[in-house]
Amino acid sequence: MNYRTIWISDLHLGSTQCQADVLLDFLKHNDSEKLYLVGDIIDFWSLSKKMYWPRDHNTVIQKVLRKARHGTQVIYIPGNHDENVREYDQYVFGDITVKNSDVHTTFGGKQFLVVHGDEYDTIAKCHRWIAKLGSEGYDFLIWINRFLRVIRRWLGWQSNFSLAAFVKFKVKNVVQFISDYEVSIVSTLQDRGLDGVICGHIHHAEIKDIGGFLYVNTGDFVESCTAIVEHFDGTLELVKWHKTESVDDHNLATINATDMPDYSASFGNAE
Ligand SMILES: [Mn+2]
Numbered sequence: 572m573n574y575r576t577i578w579i580s581d582l583h584l585g586s587t588q589c590q591a592d593v594l595l596d597f598l599k600h601n602d603s604e605k606l607y608l609v610g611d612i613i614d615f616w617s618l619s620k621k622m623y624w625p626r627d628h629n630t631v632i633q634k635v636l637r638k639a640r641h642g643t644q645v646i647y648i649p650g651n652h653d654e655n656v657r658e659y660d661q662y663v664f665g666d667i668t669v670k671n672s673d674v675h676t677t678f679g680g681k682q683f684l685v686v687h688g689d690e691y692d693t694i695a696k697c698h699r700w701i702a703k704l705g706s707e708g709y710d711f712l713i714w715i716n717r718f719l720r721v722i723r724r725w726l727g728w729q730s731n732f733s734l735a736a737f738v739k740f741k742v743k744n745v746v747q748f749i750s751d752y753e754v755s756i757v758s759t760l761q762d763r764g765l766d767g768v769i770c771g772h773i774h775h776a777e778i779k780d781i782g783g784f785l786y787v788n789t790g791d792f793v794e795s796c797t798a799i800v801e802h803f804d805g806t807l808e809l810v811k812w813h814k815t816e817s818v819d820d821h822n823l824a825t826i827n828a829t830d831m832p833d834y835s836a837s838f839g840n841a842e
Contacts, residue, residue, distance in 0.1 A: 572600065572602070572800075573603065573727050574601065574602070574603040574604075574801060574803070575603060575605065575677075575678060575719075575801045575802060575803050576604065576605045576606075576607065576675065576677075576800065576801035577601060577603040577605075577606050577607070577798055577799070577800050577801075578604055578607040578609050578685070578769055578787075578798060578800075579594075579597075579607070579608060579609065579773025579788070579789055579792065579793035580604075580609030580610050580611060580650070580687065580757065580770075580772070580789040580790070580791065581609075581610070581611040581629070581650070581771045581772065581774055581792065581793060582594060582608075582610070582611065582613075582791075582792045582793075583611055583614040583615055583617065583622055583792070584612060584613045584614065584626060584628045584631060584632070584795050585614045585615070585618040586609065586614040586617035586618070586623060586709075587614050587617075587623060587708075587713075587714070587717075588614075588617075588710065588713050588793045589605070589628065589792060590794075590796055591625070591627040591628055591630070591631055591792075591795060592627060592792060592795045592814060593632060593792065593812055593814045594631055594792045594796070595627060595630055595634065596814040597796070597798065597811065598631070598634045598635070598791075598810040599634070601798070601800070601810075602638070603641065603643060603800070603801075604641065604642075604644065605643065605644045605645075605646070605675075606635070606638060606639075606643050606644070606646070606825075607644045607646050607648060607673070607675070607769070608645065608646070608647045608648065608689055609648050609650070609685060609686075609770065609771040609789050610648050610651070610653065610686075610688070610689070610770065610771050610772065611650035611651065611652040611653060611687065611771065611772070611791075612647065612649075612650070612653055612685025613652075613653045613654060613656075613829060614652045614653070615653055615654075615655060616652050617652070618814060619653045623840070626809055628842020633669070633765070636665065636666070636667070639665065639666030639667055640666055643676040644668075645666060645667045645668070645669075646668050646669075646670055646685075647667050647668065647669045647670070647675055647685055648670055648671065648672060648673060648685060648686060648728060648753075649669065649671065649687065649773070650671075650688075650771065650772060650779050651686035651687065651691060652668050652691035656669060663821060670723055671686075672684060672686040673685045673686075674765070675769065676804030677801055677805040677806075678801070678803060678806070679804070679805030680805075680807065681766040681767070681785075682764075682765050682766050682768070683765065683766060683767045683768060683769045683785070683787070683796045684760060684763075684765050684767075684768045685701025685769045685770075686768065686769075686770050687770060687771055688756060688768075688770030688771060688772040688773070688788075689772050691752065691755045691756040691759060691770075691826075692752055692755075692773070693751070693755060696784070698836050706735040707832070710797045713793065713794070725783055736764075742830050744776075748773075748831075749773060749775050751780070752772075752773050753777075753781060753786050754781075756768055756779045757782070757784050757786055757787065758766055760784070761782065761783075761784045765784075766784070766785060767784055767785030767786065767787055768784075768785075768786060768787065769787040769788075769789065769799060770787070770789070771788060771789045771790070772788075772789055773788065774790060774791040774793060774794060774795065775788055775790060775795075776788050776789060776791075776795055776797035776799070776807050776809050776811070777790075777809070778799070778807060778808075784788050785807075787799055787807060790809075794811070795808060795811065796811065797810065797811050797812070798812065798814045
């Protein structure tokens with residue numbers, strides 16, 4: 572597939588959480604004129620605890636660099652797990668530009684602030700240690716889930732059940748956290764003459780109109796393996812990527828029309 576723009580975030584390269592194989596498959600089958608890396612690309616928090624850098628994490632970096640060399644405009648917006656990169660705001664490394672935030676204009680002329688979004692997360696901002704604790708608890712869940720995935724594969728069960736996603740949606744205050752986050756970011760930005768925000772950070776992909784302001788979240792490549800894409804007519808879409816074993820079957824499962832309102836009308840080509 573070829574798009575005008577692709578946004579991906581929360582890859583967490585350098586941590587065991589990263590689903591590098593699915594990510595590589597996504598990068599292989601999807602191209603764009605512009606590629607935004609919306610933070611938590613390299614997980615320096617995790618690397619500082621334990622050095623982990625398998626070969627396919629290198630391949631991811633190489634693939635992104637190759638896209639940049641072949642004409643894709645790559646913009647790296649650092650997040651909180653790669654906050655040290657924020658010191659290099661506006662620097663150009665090879666073909667990749669670092670920007671702490673950016674304003675993207677769609678084909679239809681809509682303006683979106685692109686930012687990782689941890690600055691709007693009151694928990695991460697005010698209580699860094701709570702955020703770290705949360706991140707470690709999450710690590711543990713992911714680890715259990717990986718273990719269950721191996722067992723399921725071994726037993727030949729086909730299931731997309733994700734323990735972390737399950738627990739996340741069962742734990743009521745996490746749901747509350749997601750909605751608090753959305754409200755916090757939208758209320759901060761809605762009076763700045765923008766049409767919306769495109770962020771990451773909370774690992775929960777979404778395209779949602781909140782009081783006439785479009786809240787867009789890229790999700791992650793840790794659990795959900797999601798991306799946001801802009802078609803050549805300016806339409807935004809949430810893409811969930813699945814990697815399957817068969818050669819001609821790996822394809823994108825577009826979110827059902829019933830799951831998500833159609834934004835093509837409001838965010839399509841504004842002639
Ligand atoms: Mn983050």
